[in-house]
Amino acid sequence: MKLWIAKQRYLADFTLASxxxxxxxNLxxxxxxxxxxxxxxxVMLFTSALRHEATxxxxxxxxxxxxxxxxxxxDLIPPGYIERIGRIRGVQKTAGRLWGYYYDPVVxxxxxxxxxxxxAPASGRIKVGNGLARYRGVQAGNVLSFRSYSGKLFSFTVDAVLPADSELISADLVLLAEADFRAFFDYPAAHWTDITLSVANPQEVRTVAQKLANALPDSRPILRDEVLRTYQSIFDWREGIVLALLSAAILAFAILAWDKASGLSAEEKREIGILKAIGWETGDVIRMKLWEGLLISLTAFLAGYIAAYVHVFHFSAALFEPVLKGWAVLYPRFTLAPVIDGLQIATLFFFTVLPYAVAVLVPIWRASVTDPDAVMRA
Amino acid sequence: MIELTDIHKAFNEGQPNEYWALRGIDLNIAAGQVTALSGPSGSGKTTLLTLLGCLSRPTRGRVRLKAQDVSGLPERFLTDIRRQTFGFVFQQFNLIRGLSALDNVMLPAYPLGLPHRELRDKAEAQLAALDLGHRRDARVEWLSGGEQQRVAIARALINSPEVVIADEPTANLDTALSKQFMTILERLLDEGRTVLLTSHDPLVVESAVVATVVRLRDGKLVEAQMLFQPAIIALLLASLLSAWRCLPPQPLSPRN
Incomplete structure (x- = not known):
């Protein structure tokens, strides 16, 4: 054992020197x-963290x-719908929601x-998302004016700016009192944009949805799971778009790495011949070169992964931000909670380090099984 | 010590560019002396040397090392024999560039896994014995030709081999350095080692240190080959004819 360790130490020494x-x-x-x-x-860390965040x-x-x-x-929910829903068995709580879009020509x-x-904020006061506050340059206490679709000018005092942690989904959000909302959009009284429902038993969500569809045939129930799935799809799609855009560059890099790894220079071939001639076994040469390949690929893997981690979780994936982040025009600025998926690391490892090790090993094996007498003729 | 029987060696066998480098070599190498393989370029000296040093295997024939047949051994066993029995000094020295003289000397012993201190001391002693102690940390590409050859000799001796094999050891050296090499050769002989070398340098071949010179031409031993040379046969026939002519005429028996 001691002998084996000493031998490995010599191989490692020689590998580092090589x-x-x-x-x-090598650099x-x-x-x-x-x-x-x-x-x-x-790309993997970012989309995975976004999916996690959305969930x-x-x-x-x-x-x-x-x-x-x-x-x-x-279309708008007319009066009476909320009451009808409340009578469906399994529905725990119902509430009408009011929301709409507003185009701000300023930004x-x-x-x-x-x-x-x-x-709700008091009348005449609003809470705004962090993205909006940043773009409009407002903070709590400032006054924001919007001209409504009917042409009337409304001024609101910013009550608070929503926390930056929620910026992924609240970057462009304006929260205001029901009465202010109805006044701003000339929204008909007792009408709602949509209705939210809580279901007591999660197993019954689909049954309740079916009952809703039967009771109110002109309505469509949207399940939380479906929304989640939509978000997942959006992120998957975005991830795919980024990878597709980068595929040419990734392929070029991969070919370059493969070429560099799999090509043995005349000097390297000569060295293998010398080592064999002076008494190194084929296995020693292969082990030494395998150490060399593993050292490079593992270092590169760690360096690349750590750099990606810092890029995604400390610099908010600045390089891919425009493609991957947000679904509003106002790009959210936020720090993602670090999420590391073991399977994801294993996949990345499998598709980067292993091909490299194979790329290195094949030519080495071919060179090291040749007769050592070739070195005498060099 | 090393016995070759009917050795043939072909390159690219069975292909259009097939070439037979050795054709029927029978040879005995005695232990404890210097044997030189001599002959013109392409005569098969280096090929024979690689077979003697277990760097390659013959296409046909037997190689026996200390009465053990090694001609059919797999590469792994040959490597082991090579490491324990032979030390090589190559014509181009074949040192690993970028490494120090000391590291180059230690290289053949790495697979043995000796304690580092012991190996280092041994390598330093070898370099010191060849007057290279002061250059041990220098990268080999910074050394002169003579120094590089001495590093190669030190490397060949690190595993204390019984046989030292040197391919054209003086080919890249001037006269002074060649003489220095011959001195080293004497020292190796005094240590009881067997030395096998190829050379067509008269300084080496005609040296008193060299006990046996094996001459090769076209893949065959010259001495054996000469017996069948047409010129020799013609000379023999001519001698016989003139001897017969010189005999006194015998009287013919009367035929009746």
Whole structure:
């Protein structure tokens, strides 16, 4: 055992010396490889964290949202609907929601206005999302004016700016009292944008949805799971778009890394011949070169992954922000909660480190099984 | 010590560019002396040396090392024999560039897993014995040709081999350095080692240190080959004819 350890130490020493001797090639390889891992890991970490965030946010949202449809388009909920829903067995709580979009020509962006019936700001006061506050340069206590679709000018005092933690979904949000909402949009009294429902038993959500569809045939129930699935799809789609856009670059990097790894220089072949001639076994040579490949690929993997982690969780994925983040015109600025998925790391490892190890090993094996007498003729 | 029987060695066998480098070599290498393989370029010296040093296997024939047949052994066993029995000094020295002289000397012993201190001391002693102690930390590409050769010799001796094999050891050296090499050769002989070398340098081949010179031409031993040379046969026939002519005429028996 002691002998084996001593032998491995010598191999490791020689491997490190070999790496140092071919500094330029190995540093180049390390850089390209790290960059490849960085790009892939950044996209994976970011979308995974976004999915996680969306799941967390939606966890507290209502199980079912009911919208009325007219000619296939979303229409207002007329009076009486809430009462009819309340009588359906299994529905625990119902509430009408008021929301709408407002285009702000000042920043050329759409805001989402939400009229609250509970915990609402006082009349004439609003709470705004962090993105909106940033773009309009307002803070608590400032006055914001909006010209409504009817042409009337409304001024609101900013009560508070919503916490930055929720910016992923509240960047463009304006919260105001029900009466202010109705006045601003000339919204008909007792009408709602949609209805939210709480279902006591999560197993019964689909049954309740079915009952709703039967009782109110002009309405469509939207389940929380479906919303979640939509978000997941959006992030999947965005991730796919980014990967598709980057695929050419990723492929180029991969080919370059493969080429560098799999090509043995004349000098390396000569060295293998010398080592074999002076008494190294084929296994020793392969082990040494495998150490070399693993050292490069593992270092690159770690460097790339750590850089991606810092990029995503400390710099809010600045490089992919425009494509991956948010679904409003106002890009949210927020720090994601770090989420690391073991399976994801394993997948990335499997598709980066292993191909590299194979790329290194094949030519080494081919060179090291040749007769050592070739070195005599060099 | 090493016995070759009917050795043939082909390159690219069975292909259009097939080439037979050795054709029927029978040879005995005695232990404890210097044997030189000599001959023109392409005569098969280096090929024979690689077979003697277990760097390659013959296409046909037997190689016996200390009465053990090694010609059919797998590469793994050959490597083991090579490491324990032979030390190599190559024509181009074949040192690993970028490593120090000391590291190069230690390399053949790495697979043995000796304690580092012991190996280092041994390597330093070898370098010191060859007057290279002061250059041990220098990278080999910074050394002169003579120094590089001495590093290669130190490397060949690190595993204390019984046989030292040197391919054209003086080919890249001037006369002074060649003479220095011959001195080292004497020292190796005094240590009881067997030395096998290829050379066509008269300084080496005609040296008193070299006990046996094996001459090769076209993959065959010259001495054996000469017996069948047409010129020799013609010379023999001519001698016989002139001897017969010189005999006194015998009287013919009367035929009746």
């Amino acid at each position: 790496l140092a001797r071919r500094k330029t090639k 180049g390889l390390l850089l390209v490889f790290s960059l490849l891992v960085f790009v892939l890991a950044s 967390q946010v939606l966890a507290s949202s209502p199980e079912v949202i009911l919208q009325r449809m007219v000619a296939g388009r979303h 050329k962006a759409n805001y989402t206005f939400l009229g609250l019936t509970e915990d």
